[in-house]
Amino acid sequence: MQTPAPFEYDRATSIDQAIGLLEQYGPDTRLVAGGHSLLPMMKLRLAQPGRLVDINDLDDLSYIRQEEAQIAIGSLTRHSELLSSPLLAQHWSIFAEAERVIADPVVRNRGTIGGSLCQGDPAEDLSALVCALRAQLVIRSRGGSRTVEARDFYLGPYETVIGPAEMLTEVRIPIHEGAGSAYEKVERRAGDWAVVAVGCFVKLDADRVLDVGIGLAAVNARGFAAPEAEDRLRGQPATEEQLAAAASLAAQHCRPQADQRGPEDYKRYLVGELTRRALRRAIDRASRGGA
Amino acid sequence: MQVTMRVNGEEVSRDVEPRLLLVHFVRERLGLTGTHWGCDTSNCGTCVLWMDGEPVKSCTVLAAMADGRDIRTVEGLEKGTQLDPVQEGFMREHGLQCGFCTPGMMMTARWLLDHNPDPSEHEIREAISGQICRCTGYENIVRAIRWAAEHPAKEEVAS
Ligand SMILES: Cc1cc2nc3c(=O)[nH]c(=O)nc-3n(C[C@H](O)[C@H](O)[C@H](O)COP(=O)(O)OP(=O)(O)OC[C@H]3O[C@@H](n4cnc5c(N)ncnc54)[C@H](O)[C@@H]3O)c2cc1C
Ligand code: FES
Numbered sequence: 001m002q003t004p005a006p007f008e009y010d011r012a013t014s015i016d017q018a019i020g021l022l023e024q025y026g027p028d029t030r031l032v033a034g035g036h037s038l039l040p041m042m043k044l045r046l047a048q049p050g051r052l053v054d055i056n057d058l059d060d061l062s063y064i065r066q067e068e069a070q071i072a073i074g075s076l077t078r079h080s081e082l083l084s085s086p087l088l089a090q091h092w093s094i095f096a097e098a099e100r101v102i103a104d105p106v107v108r109n110r111g112t113i114g115g116s117l118c119q120g121d122p123a124e125d126l127s128a129l130v131c132a133l134r135a136q137l138v139i140r141s142r143g144g145s146r147t148v149e150a151r152d153f154y155l156g157p158y159e160t161v162i163g164p165a166e167m168l169t170e171v172r173i174p175i176h177e178g179a180g181s182a183y184e185k186v187e188r189r190a191g192d193w194a195v196v197a198v199g200c201f202v203k204l205d206a207d208r209v210l211d212v213g214i215g216l217a218a219v220n221a222r223g224f225a226a227p228e229a230e231d232r233l234r235g236q237p238a239t240e241e242q243l244a245a246a247a248s249l250a251a252q253h254c255r256p257q258a259d260q261r262g263p264e265d266y267k268r269y270l271v272g273e274l275t276r277r278a279l280r281r282a283i284d285r286a287s288r289g290g291a
Numbered sequence: 292m293q294v295t296m297r298v299n300g301e302e303v304s305r306d307v308e309p310r311l312l313l314v315h316f317v318r319e320r321l322g323l324t325g326t327h328w329g330c331d332t333s334n335c336g337t338c339v340l341w342m343d344g345e346p347v348k349s350c351t352v353l354a355a356m357a358d359g360r361d362i363r364t365v366e367g368l369e370k371g372t373q374l375d376p377v378q379e380g381f382m383r384e385h386g387l388q389c390g391f392c393t394p395g396m397m398m399t400a401r402w403l404l405d406h407n408p409d410p411s412e413h414e415i416r417e418a419i420s421g422q423i424c425r426c427t428g429y430e431n432i433v434r435a436i437r438w439a440a441e442h443p444a445k446e447e448v449a450s
């Protein structure tokens with residue numbers, strides 16, 4: 001039986017109090033949201049925080065709402081809520097498509113968007129999603145809030161710009177009326193982490209690509225994104241030829257590593273193929289009014 | 292630390308170490324061994340119980356995190372001497388062989404039927420996709436849950 005190393009436990013009663021505890025007890029203290037990344041790591045003793053601050057009672061971090069041209073998502077919002085949100089479904093099909101293949105329904109009842117992003121796992125699907133959509137992340141500390149671009153949030157595997165006494169409070173997703181989006185993932189079996197996953201959005205002006213965002217999971221792409229492919233496609237006609245050219249740039253510029261989920265060349269091949277499929281479906285949605 | 296929660300409708304209170312997992316709390320501190328424990332990676336789903344009305348993997352929740360919450364385990368499925376239709380379905384359709392995965396399967400099945408009383412085979416398979424059965428090949432589990440869907444308890448029909 002694997003049990004975490006001993007630690008102290010606090011239940012946070014407010015955002016400010018949680019940040020106060022992080023400040024008071026220092027970097028050995030960790031927030032716990034769904035606990036579905038942190039607790040497995042603690043059981044395996046890959047993580048041994050001295051103190052946990054449980055933020056599950058902070059209902060004011062759990063919401064999905066429209067604020068002008070953005071959708072604001074509280075960091076404690078669960079996967080299951082992202083999956084079933086009518087507001088997200090109305091503007092971005094990519095959310096439900098990705099959520100349907102993240103873990104399994106029971107895990108999705110607990111795991112949160114904040115925990116997913118802060119975990120910084122290179123295979124985290126929501127990281128690829130928020131980077132595809134160029135979301136902004138709101139980070140709170142005692143002094144106030146700062147906002148960072150999702151693509152600037154990650155410093156490396158399991159490493160983000162969040163400081164020891166900071167908390168991710170909100171994810172801000174831009175709304176692009178009429179844009180289409182899609183998510184494509186190859187996994188070894190239902191509920192598993194991605195071998196490779198690709199998410200994207202496309203905004204069209206007649207037959208031309210006005211704007212595009214491409215996010216990649218599990219291939220060590222900087223900022224979970226494929227900017228070379230986006231630049232190639234922006235302003236071009238949305239034809240199969242152009243998609244293929246962009247997809248091959250995405251495959252070329254990511255940095256997949258061989259592991260138990262497959263060799264490097266296979267993953268690169270998947271990046272190209274999944275990028276093409278995701279773009280195709282996003283364009284199809286955009287040409288039919290969007291989502 | 293002291294934790295207090297409702298378990299199958301009854302308030303319980305125990306002194307625990309913060310690192311105690313909810314699955315071990317339920318099994319070892321409360322003696323409710325119906326909930327099983329089968330992996331260290333949150334993959335097998337035999338530990339599924341309800342917390343505040345939703346199925347969760349209790350090996351990935353601290354007992355401390357369940358403080359103040361409402362827990363329902365497989366022991367809380369039957370009403371008096373009346374088996375839940377899900378339990379009845381597993382019996383009639385041979386939804387188990389060794390029985391190790393069964394408590395988790397039944398807890399997820401009950402939740403599914405509460406929210407979707409007439410699920411398709413696909414919806415059933417999706418609902419239990421985070422839970423592993425090494426014996427049945429899942430066929431009879433799906434049939435058991437379908438049986439339960441077709442034979443709801445009397446008061447469910449009324450409500
Ligand atoms: C069996 C299984 C399968 C999975 N499959 C997938 C999959 O296919 N794809 C996928 O993307 N994910 C998968 N996951 C991960 C799942 O999405 C987790 O729920 C998620 O990674 C972490 O969310 P959490 O709320 O549980 O985070 P926690 O475990 O609570 O926290 C993770 C980290 O983030 C920090 N943190 C949490 N919230 C905040 C905050 N608001 N501010 C600052 N720091 C914070 C914590 O301190 C910790 O370091 C899987 C998990 C399991 C158990
Ligand atoms: S014991 Fe295996 S998922 Fe909980």
Ligand code: FES
Binds near residue numbers: 425
């Ligand atoms: S009946 Fe044996 S594991 Fe499912």
